[in-house]
Amino acid sequence: MPVFSIDELRRLGTDILAAAGATPDEASVVAEELASANLVGHDSHGVMRLVQYVDFIRNGHIVPGRQPEIVREGAAFLVVDAHFSFGQVAASWAFERLQQKAKDCGCANAFIRNCNHVGRLGSYTEKAAEEGFAALMSVNAPGPGQVAPFGAMERRMGTNPISMASPGVEFPHVLDMTTSATAEGKLRVAHQSGLTVPEGWMLDGHGNPSCNPGDYYNEPNGCILPLGGPLAHKGFGLSTMVDVFCGILSGSGVGRTDLPRGANGVWIELIDIEQVVGRDEYDKWMGQYETHIKSAKKRPGIEEVLFPGEVEKRTEVSRRQDGVIIPDETWRQLSELAGELQVSLPNA
Structure with a gap:
């Protein structure tokens, strides 16, 4: 490769x-x-x-060249219509404006409608954490989506990811997860690499558990399951709330069949740590917290407890040196x- x-x-x-x-x-x-x-x-x-x-x-x-537009705005919030432009462009544009609002008010929220796929959420929240914010970002798919509701076998919801990030002692802690068992892109990577996927990720088009990612794309289409395995009702519950905050509050909608493919509804919240708790006090508690967690007795075969985002930081070091395999x-x-x-x- x-x-x-x-x-x-x-x-x-x-x-x-x-x-x-x-x-x-x-x-x-x-x-x-x-x-x-x-x-x-x-x-x-x-x-x-x-x-x-x-x-x-x-x-x-995706319609190149269209500019995001603020359709509603207050001191601590804004609602943006991306007019079906690139999601990364709309999200970056909204983040820049939201940072100033959070600095002015202590915390602020943005909602984006009618944008396309925004990419990896952790990228945005990590950048916000590096600027001194605690950040939350979530995205829904207003259209048919890829995920079956708990107990169903038909696509009705998006993978509805959530990312949260905050400054750490050496680098930000970055949680970036789907409320589904996996992201669709991970099925695509496995499919293009000729690999199988773990049990519990998906069903084939007939409602049977499958480890063959091709069954997701074949006719009749398969579907991704909610996060949680036997407790998938919890992942499903999280996903419904993402639909509310990202789809309904943004005005992007839910369950729509009239939108372009890849359409997203987005919710972003930034909290200015200095104003809310004070950075010195935050750093003191964070240092104690990291020591408290990492000093826990390890299970057999486990060398280290890692915070969210540590694997990515280590992968970045490795891939900068050795390159990225495609x-x-x-x-x-x-x-x-x-x-x-x-x-x-x-x-x-």
């Missing part, structure tokens, strides 16, 4: 998106988010998505797309 540097992936993404019709600024923002996802090990949200995004542009699901099928698709768009490829 070919291996590339982060700079090569960033450049490839920028060139492909620009050739497909994105503005230079849009191409740069989106390519950076995709490459950074690969860098920290979340390949499901990396350059693999370029094929999907170009397809969305060609079919009108599955053969993913690279075949990217090569084919680059050829169609007359974009030169980095040397594999």
